[in-house]
Amino acid sequence: MSHTPRSAPIAKRAQLQPGDLGHLVKSVFLGAYNALMVGLELVINPLQRLVGARRMAYFFLLPNMIIFGVFVLFPMLLNFYYSGTTGTRLMPQDRTWAGLANYEHLFRCGNFSQPNTCVEDMFWRAAHNTVVFVMFQVGGMVLLALVTAVILNREIVARGFFRSVYFYPVLLSPVVVGLIWKWILQRFGLLNAVLTGLGGEPIQFLLDRDWATFWVILVSIWAQMGFYTLILLAGLQSIPAVLYEAGEIDGANVWQRFRFITLPLLMPTLFVVLVLALIRAVQVFDQVFVLTGGGPGTATKYMVQYIYETGFANQIPRRGLASAASVLLGMVLLVFTLAQLWLGRKSEAA
């Protein structure tokens, strides 16, 4: 029979002095805390006696697993089911089973590099756009975040101020970021007012395919870079200063110290940053939807917007097709994540 000691109250009963409000509040809180602990013991002790101490871990995990199951796992399985169905009805039981028809529809294509030859051309346009966005946004952002973190890690003037400045956009909601930049970039926006004020010609930043793509990527980097800079900065600060001192003594210059000390030791953090940035880039939607709406035409329409419009915004929603597209998107994300994790482990082992 296991012995289950009763936990002692964590503090002695407070001595209430007349007129002492602080003591009164303290004693009330301590009383409540002790009552709560006693109450928990009344539940947990019998349970532990029943299932044993080892299995108690499952009991503590249960609330989280229930939330995960209801809000993540179940919708994910439901999404798989929807991707194999067709029709316009919402409820699963009302939908017609179509097997792999939605996937076949998405992959019916003359030449995958030319969306116009595909039956579902919008899907492939969105896929192409997403690939371009991910390449330039993630590449540009990780590089800039690394450079910024290295600079902010040095003894520069107003270092605290600059750290705040770079982090500030992260605090803004993506919708706010989209709106701010829309006001700056639109036909009668701030930037064109400046350009014409300086005697130049206005540029239609959001009506030209290339300009719109450029600004969408730039704004996204601006909005998120601070977060990744912060992670990299933490990584840089965990590198022992003694290694740099040793490098200096051995005659290593700045680049050599960065190449052979900073970069290898920062690699695990860099991989984390890369994976997070990649996942977030593939999921891009709200900020761009507000800024360009996916335009001009479909120049900045990305996968999540395609899924949203196909599944929800059209008069005849094609939920099966939208689900199939989201399953494919999920698989791409999974492949990227596994590849990055594998590379990360390989790097750590080396």
Add this chain to the structure above:
Amino acid sequence: MKFRTVLLLILAAALLVPATPSTAQEPVELRITWYDDGNESVVLRDLLDRFEAENPDIRIVIDVVPYTAILENLPLQLEAGEGPDIARVTDLGGLARYYLDMRPYLSDPDYWEENLGPYLTWLRLPGDDEGIYGLQNQLTVTGMYINRTLFEQAGVDVPSDTQEQVSWETWGEACKAVADALGPDVFGFAMDRSGHRFAGPAISMGAQYFDENGHPMVTDEGYRAMAELFVRWHQDGTALVDVWAATPGYVGANEDYANGRLACYMSGSWQVQQFTNTIGDAFDWEVVPFPCGPAGCTGLPGGAAVVAIKDTQHPEEVVRVMEYLAQEDVLREFHARTLFIPAHAGVAMSGVPFETDLDLARAALEQWSSMVPQIMPLAVRLQGYPYNRIVFDASRDRLAQVIVGELTLDEAIQRTQEDIDQRLAELEG
């Protein structure tokens, strides 16, 4: 002992209070999902306050939502069975399967047939000749506004001042001439980003929209002619590119027009109330007769209906509200205050005392009313087609791709037709 007795008495009273049945019955709460073009929800609230005063057993909550929520969220709510009791909709036939047939509950179905007959069919699914599902309390017509002040400033004659029928090409040239004369901040023409707006001009150019089997079709020469003209206007600077090129879904160009940036604006009669407030007499805004093509001169009818929803728990109360809103005097007040053209025959016949002191608004309303009988039968048929939004949305999205150079016109027309066919097939699947 005494304290304990008092405490027990209080406890007993507290337990008894909720259990005691209320002498007055709780009113039934009905929810209306509504969107505003202008001041409609304010007017509706006034009208329903009076209804509630006379019918204390019903309480009505109006949920005012953005128009996009009516297009995108409401169908989802209705499909999930979580919709409101009553809703204001514009996708009249597209949502028909969710409507409540009010006929069994109506005290006088003939009143509805006599006064709203042609519009009741817009709310029915194919094959249904009987159901009464809602009240068409806004009849709209698509057509063109001009900014006469800009025409005068540019020294360009308004074509409809001297010609009874003005072609789309002539209007295009005149609108562009205004923009060319007044510089880079003024644009010749804009059309709301909507296939519904495009349909009227296309029909006037000869588009048939249906094949001989009644299947929607956009591959004829008439549709192509208007599409070609429309794309050319965007390429040669006649039209403001921003509206169709830069944004997805429906977008109105009303703000550009109200800001005095457009010489010509293709939209519809529902804008009058808004322009009365936003423009007033800041410049001379007016409605011109339907521009013409080889097949005729027409806009597209449309509008909004207040419909009863099938999943309501209180069909009888819902129908009482609908019967009240359909009363001639109530409707007349609604139209007078919202500046909407009435669909109700009785109200239209007796006239609406529109509540505005603005001559420009009065003239616009008179012009719109006079244009209603000129709408071509094909335009009425297209509006009555339950899945017309499939046609409209596909037209809009594919034409936008031509405007930005992603597709050729041939490809766009072929894609539009494929989109329509695929979505209709999905509907059957």
